[in-house]
Amino acid sequence: xxxxxxxxxxxxxxxxxxxxxxxxxxxxxxxxxxxxxxxxxxxxxxxxxxxxxxxxxxxxxxxxxxxxxxxxxxxxxxxxxxxxxxxxxxxxxxxxxxxxxxxxxxxxxxxxxxxxxxxxxxxxxxxxxxxxxxxxxxxxxxxxxxxxxxxx
Amino acid sequence: xxxxxxxxxxxxxxxxxxxxxxxxxxxxxxxxxxxxxxxxxxxxxxxxxxxxxxxxxxxxxxxxxxxxxxxxxxxxxxxxxxxxxxxxxxxxxxxxxxxxxxxxxxxxxxxxxxxxxxxxxxxxxxxxxxxxxxxxxxxxxxxxxxxxxxxxxxxxxxxxxxxxxxxxxxxxxxxxxxxxxxxxxxxxxxxxxxxxxxxxxxxxxxxxxxxxxxxxxxxxxxxxxxxxxxxxxxxxxxxxxxxxxxxxxxxxxxxxxxxxxxxxxxxxxxxxxxxxxxxxxxxxxxxxxxxxxxxxxxxxxxxxxxxxxxxxxxxxxxxxxxxxxxxxxxxxxxxxxxxxxxxxxxxxxxxxxxxxxxxxxxxxxxxxxxxxxxxxxxxxxxxxxxxxxxxxxxxxxxxxxxxxxxxxxxxxxxxxxxxxxxxxxxxxxxxxxxxxxxxxxxxxxxxxxxxxxxxxxxxxxxxxxxxxxxxxxxxxxxxxxxxxxxxxxxxxxxxxxxxxxxxxxxxxxxxxxxxxxxxxxxxxxxxxxxxxxxxxxxxxxxxxxxxxxxxxxxxxxxxxxxxxxxxxxxxxxxxxxxxxxxxxxxxxxxxxxxxxxxxxxxxxxxxxxxxxxxxxxx
Numbered sequence: 001x002x003x004x005x006x007x008x009x010x011x012x013x014x015x016x017x018x019x020x021x022x023x024x025x026x027x028x029x030x031x032x033x034x035x036x037x038x039x040x041x042x043x044x045x046x047x048x049x050x051x052x053x054x055x056x057x058x059x060x061x062x063x064x065x066x067x068x069x070x071x072x073x074x075x076x077x078x079x080x081x082x083x084x085x086x087x088x089x090x091x092x093x094x095x096x097x098x099x100x101x102x103x104x105x106x107x108x109x110x111x112x113x114x115x116x117x118x119x120x121x122x123x124x125x126x127x128x129x130x131x132x133x134x135x136x137x138x139x140x141x142x143x144x145x146x147x148x149x150x151x152x
Numbered sequence: 153x154x155x156x157x158x159x160x161x162x163x164x165x166x167x168x169x170x171x172x173x174x175x176x177x178x179x180x181x182x183x184x185x186x187x188x189x190x191x192x193x194x195x196x197x198x199x200x201x202x203x204x205x206x207x208x209x210x211x212x213x214x215x216x217x218x219x220x221x222x223x224x225x226x227x228x229x230x231x232x233x234x235x236x237x238x239x240x241x242x243x244x245x246x247x248x249x250x251x252x253x254x255x256x257x258x259x260x261x262x263x264x265x266x267x268x269x270x271x272x273x274x275x276x277x278x279x280x281x282x283x284x285x286x287x288x289x290x291x292x293x294x295x296x297x298x299x300x301x302x303x304x305x306x307x308x309x310x311x312x313x314x315x316x317x318x319x320x321x322x323x324x325x326x327x328x329x330x331x332x333x334x335x336x337x338x339x340x341x342x343x344x345x346x347x348x349x350x351x352x353x354x355x356x357x358x359x360x361x362x363x364x365x366x367x368x369x370x371x372x373x374x375x376x377x378x379x380x381x382x383x384x385x386x387x388x389x390x391x392x393x394x395x396x397x398x399x400x401x402x403x404x405x406x407x408x409x410x411x412x413x414x415x416x417x418x419x420x421x422x423x424x425x426x427x428x429x430x431x432x433x434x435x436x437x438x439x440x441x442x443x444x445x446x447x448x449x450x451x452x453x454x455x456x457x458x459x460x461x462x463x464x465x466x467x468x469x470x471x472x473x474x475x476x477x478x479x480x481x482x483x484x485x486x487x488x489x490x491x492x493x494x495x496x497x498x499x500x501x502x503x504x505x506x507x508x509x510x511x512x513x514x515x516x517x518x519x520x521x522x523x524x525x526x527x528x529x530x531x532x533x534x535x536x537x538x539x540x541x542x543x544x545x546x547x548x549x550x551x552x553x554x555x556x557x558x559x560x561x562x563x564x565x566x567x568x569x570x571x572x573x574x575x576x577x578x579x580x581x582x583x584x585x586x587x588x589x590x591x592x593x594x595x596x597x598x599x600x601x602x603x604x605x606x607x608x609x610x611x612x613x614x615x616x617x618x619x620x621x622x623x624x625x626x627x628x629x630x631x632x633x634x635x636x637x638x639x640x641x642x643x644x645x646x647x648x649x650x651x652x653x654x655x656x657x658x659x660x661x662x663x664x665x666x667x668x669x670x671x672x673x674x675x676x677x678x679x680x681x682x683x684x685x686x687x688x689x690x691x692x693x694x695x696x697x698x699x700x701x702x703x704x705x706x707x708x709x710x711x712x713x714x715x716x717x718x719x720x721x722x723x724x725x726x727x728x729x730x731x732x733x734x735x736x737x738x739x740x741x742x743x744x745x746x747x748x749x750x751x752x753x754x755x756x757x758x759x760x761x762x763x764x765x766x767x768x769x770x
Contacts, residue, residue, distance in 0.1 A: 080722050087729035090736050097739060116743065119736040126733035130726075 006133050007071060013128070014068035014082060017121060018061045021089070024114055025057025049096075056092055060085055079138040083129055090122040155494055162318035162329055162492050165359050165371060168401050168482030169333075170417070172408035172475045173262075174343065176301045177353075179333035179481070181315045181493065182501075182509075184307045185352075186211045189229040194512050196224045203227070215500040217507065227507030228522060231336060231351045232299040243298045296511070297349055300337035307336070314481045314488070317526065319495035321541070325552040327361040327369065328541045332495065332526045333411070337510075340409030346470050347410075347424050348519035351510020354526055355411045357404060358541050360387075362552035372553060374402050375545035376413035378472075379422065382536065384546035384654040388415060392651050401483050407472035417476040418661020424468045424519070474661070495526065506532040546654065557643045564636045571629045578622050581615060588612045676717055680710060 028050050064085050070078040093115045128134070171178070191204040191213065203218055209229075217227060317332035335353040340346030360373040374395055375387040388395045394415045396403040405414045414420060481487045495502065502525050510522025524530050527538050537544040551559045591608050595601040652658070684706065691702045715724040741748065 080725055083729045084725050087725060087732055090729065090732040094732060094736060094739070116740060119740055123733045123737045123740070126729055130730065 003072070003074060004133060004137055006128075006131060007074060007137060010082070010128060010134065011068045011071040013125065014064050014071060014085075017085075017125065018064035018068065020061075020118075020121060021057045021064060022061035024118065025054045025061060028057065028114070029054025053092065053096070056088070060089055074137070076138065079129065079134065083126070086122045086125045086129065089118055090126075093118045093122070158318070158320040158494060158496065159492060161320055161327075161361075161369065162331070162494075163489075165329055165361075165400050165402070166316070166318075166483065166489055166492070167331060167357060167404050168398055168480060168485055169404045169406050170476035170480045171406050171478040172344075172473045173478040175406070175408050175478050176339065176343070177304055177335045177337050177411075178308070178479065178487075179314055179316050180304070180307065180336060181311065181313055181490075182334050183211045184311055185231065185334070185336055186214065186229065188303060188307065189231050191217070191507075192228050192230055192512070193218065194226045194228065194514075195222055200512070206230075211501050214505040217505045226512050227505075228512040229352070229507070229509055230511050232296065232303050239299075239302075243302060296351070297337060297339040297342040300339070300351065304336040313490045315490045316492055317495050318492040321496065323542050324548070325362060325555050326542060326547065327363070329359040329361065330356055330495070330537075330541060331358075332356045334509075335411055338410060340407075340470075344409040344471075344473055346472070347468070348515075350513070350520055350522045352508070352522045353411055354509070354523050355406075355413060356526070356537060357402070357413055358537070358545060359402065360542075360545070360547060362554050364554055370553075371400070373545065373547060373550075375547075376404060376415065377537065378412040378414065378659065379410070379424075382544050382546075385657055385659070387545040387547065387654070389651055398482075398484060403482075405474040405476045407474040408478075410472060412472055412474070414472070414474040414659065414661075416661055417474060420472040420474060420659055420661055422470055422472050422659075424470060498527070502527055553648075557640060560636060560640055560643065564633065564640070567629055567632055567636070571626060571633070574622055574626050574629070578619060578626070581619050581622070585612065585615045585619060588615065676713065680714065684710060 031050055063081065067078055067081045067085060071082065096115050097119075169179070187210060188206065189209055190202055190206040191209050192200045193203050194200040204213055315334075317334065319328075319330040319332070321328050321330070333355045335355070336351070338348065338350050338353040341349045356377050358375045359371055360375070361369045361371050364370050371390045373387050373389055378386065396415065405417045406412070407414065407420065412422075479487060482489060505525060506528050508522040508524055508530065512522065513520040515521050521530060524532065527534060529535050540548070542548045588608055588611055592605065592612065595605040595608065598605075687706050688703065691699055691706070695702060711724065712721075715721045
């Protein structure tokens with residue numbers, strides 16, 4: 001199966017992103033100084049934010065890795081899953097930013113930069129995933145014929 | 153042309169109308185309708201007054217209608233009174249019996265995918281506001297449709313006629329055939345889940361003909377009226393495959409209740425704009441343009457321009473059911489037209505009576521108020537489709553094919569003259585400019601002529617700019633003349649413009665794909681708004697400190713489920729992610745503005761060095 005260059009580049013970027021998410025997740029999960037907790041309304045259970053963020057990052061890392069494999073294979077749903085991964089990553093980082101997570105870390109500490117770094121990766125990946133050639137390869141704007149699992 | 157020729161021409165091209173099953177009202181003669189009406193006068197802040205009761209009113213009385221002498225007074229006809237409970241019960245029993253026995257299958261209407269299932273949450277909220285507003289504004293009483301159906305059936309049984317009103321006029325080389333259809337009642341709301349009910353309904357289509365060199369009459373365009381729309385989108389060329397024809401008779405698919413005319417059978421999602429929401433409509437249209445064009449969320453190559461959706465979330469959505477599976481009227485159909493009634497010369501009753509042809513419901517949005525006659529709008533002013541049928545369908549800029557080449561050549565001559573005038577002007581200015589140039593050369597270096605030198609330099613610069621503009625105009629005219637020549641060659645060879653080039657938003661029926669997941673989607677559409685309100689109240693009661701966050705989560709969940717039902721999950725994920733990326737980019741810009749400036753400058757500097765070195769080494 002002939003793969004366009006952009007698809008290979010994106011697959012590699014997704015692997016790198018998986019490594020980043022995995023590292024961030026591991027790093028944040030271990031960070032004892034992050035004591036910020038989230039309380040589930042009504043039920044009243046508390047979760048440490050670092051555990052939640054760490055778990056989400058780990059999950060995203062796994063999904064990103066799998067998606068890069070399906071990108072290589074040019075599976076029809078790879079594009080939307082890749083976009084979904086970026087969306088979740090951006091959403092979590094924006095929630096942390098807006099939810100004053102910055103108040104729980106020292107000014108411009110490594111944890112603050114992690115949030116911005118994840119945002120930057122997400123923005124870059126979204127721009128690249130919306131590249132016209134990628135959209136064309138995965139026929140984002142048109143439906144694939146029924147039963148066709150692969151873009152080419 | 154005389155009346156006989158007019159009538160013959162109208163009948164030669166008279167349309168075939170296919171109705172939807174369940175339609176109860178069909179085109180009729182106005183005379184028996186008026187005979188069954190009373191004439192009323194409504195002054196502001198007063199009760200309506202009956203001027204001529206039902207038993208006394210005739211069409212003749214409309215030739216000399218009373219003049220209200222008051223700007224805000226409205227005269228209107230009143231067709232029927234609503235049924236009492238016993239009559240309504242008898243009517244409903246009869247309908248149910250008909251439905252059970254299926255003795256008259258054309259009366260059975262089954263709604264398709266509910267209109268609310270076809271649109272999103274904002275549209276449903278807007279619809280909820282519109283529905284609630286019906287309680288506050290004037291509306292046709294609930295049983296009026298049933299009473300009108302009974303009265304109309306009585307008239308039809310007595311007269312048995314299906315009639316249209318025809319008008320033939322010549323305008324700018326075109327022969328325009330107007331077909332007007334009068335219906336006793338519009339029961340779109342009560343019968344087919346539409347926008348409104350109102351007594352009386354006037355609909356029309358136009359066929360545009362031209363005379364060939366052999367004095368043959370040739371149809372070129374048709375335009376079907378649909379609600380209050382006008383312009384290029386209304387018309388189709390006669391040879392457009394979408395214009396279904398039986399011989400020389402165009403086929404109209406009339407929507408149930410509203411009687412709007414469509415070219416193809418199907419269910420049309422149509423939108424009504426409420427005046428106080430118009431600013432929001434404009435804003436969302438503008439944002440949609442930015443989203444699509446600037447952020448490229450929809451590939452422009454994948455959707456032809458005439459299929460780009462005109463849907464707006466702040467317009468109220470309704471469905472026009474124009475299925476064509478009910479009664480057919482026209483040449484060769486189960487029911488035929490009676491002799492058409494000519495509207496030229498204009499009958500006195502049509503010219504003199506400017507009031508409404510049915511009940512004035514005092515609806516400020518006008519949806520429930522009856523229309524005026526074929527000549528007039530509800531406010532008594534002339535309808536555009538009457539005084540300017542060409543402009544109404546956007547044909548005022550299109551010459552008839554027989555004269556297109558001559559007009560093009562005439563216009564070309566005018567452009568050519570313009571060009572010659574410009575060239576003369578350029579020649580004069582050029583001589584002045586060269587003269588000034590020689591002056592500058594002569595004055596150069598002479599201190600005593602310094603002031604004059606600089607003044608002359610300024611004049612040279614100004615004149616040079618003027619010449620540049622004139623020459624650019626000549627260049628444009630040259631290109632235009634070349635385009636004219638190409639067009640003339642095409643016209644001489646009998647080639648025509650693309651069929652749909654004039655259309656920006658064609659109205660399409662819903663596709664089978666859009667009608668999938670019927671029951672589940674309908675149930676969800678019906679319940680979702682109410683569920684959202686209940687969930688909002690529960691949040692407010694039990695977890696007020698998380699109201700905003702909870703609402704966001706709730707809305708997101710609902711939107712996600714909705715997108716799943718409507719097969720738009722991919723688009724939703726893509727759009728939301730893009731929106732998040734935009735927000736994140738703005739956050740980064742805000743937090744790291746100067747760092748970004750530094751990085752950009754460094755990158756730009758590095759790039760420039762690389763390019764210059766590459767040039768040096770090549």
